[in-house]
Amino acid sequence: MKIKIFVITVLSIFVMSCNSKKEQKVDSFDESITGKYWKLKILKGKDIKMEENQKREIFFTLKANDSTVSGFAGCNSLVGQFSIEKGNRIRFKSMSTTLMACQGISFNESEFLKVFELADNYTIKDDILSLNIGRRAPLAVFEAVYLK
Structure with a gap:
């Protein structure tokens, strides 16, 4: 059970970090x-x-x-x-x-x-x-x- 929670937490952090990179690209106009x-x-x-x-x-x-x-x-x-x-x-x-x-x-x-x-x-x-x-x-x- 602890492994499932760990995997879900890691995946959640990964997904959130991907979204923040997209937002930076949109806001980083020349x-x-x-x-x-x-x-x-x-x-x-x-x-x-x-x-x-x-x-x-x-x-x-x-x-x-x-x-x-x-x-x-x-x-x-x-x-x-x-x-x-x-x-x-x-x-x-x-x-x-x-x-x-x-x-x-x-x-x-x-x-x-x-x-x-x-x-x-x-x-x-x-x-x-x-x-x-x-x-x-x-x-x-x-x-x-x-x-x-």
Whole structure:
């Protein structure tokens, strides 16, 4: 009987320790990418400038506490989920946008939103974030903007 209690206790401790490691992984996001306002600078190799008719600049933020992404795509707001793994791997999922019709804006939102579908890794250097696919040229380049 004592052996059964010992085995059950050891298994319980093992299961609890496995769960605590999972929680650490979820909470251990790379702080250099989360919690910042990432303003779009370059899309598919082309510099991006804010148009006169645009309500605000194109950006996104990643919130570590609930693994959400939110932002603005030029006309519509965007929301979704993300996950980060070892080796600067990133995945976006369940991305959606509002369905506003914006006249007079030439920026192609669908090209920007495609970045979130394709990106599988990122690099950060000196507050410049690149979302990449494989080892190719960046799909999009962003600059961290610190709000006052």
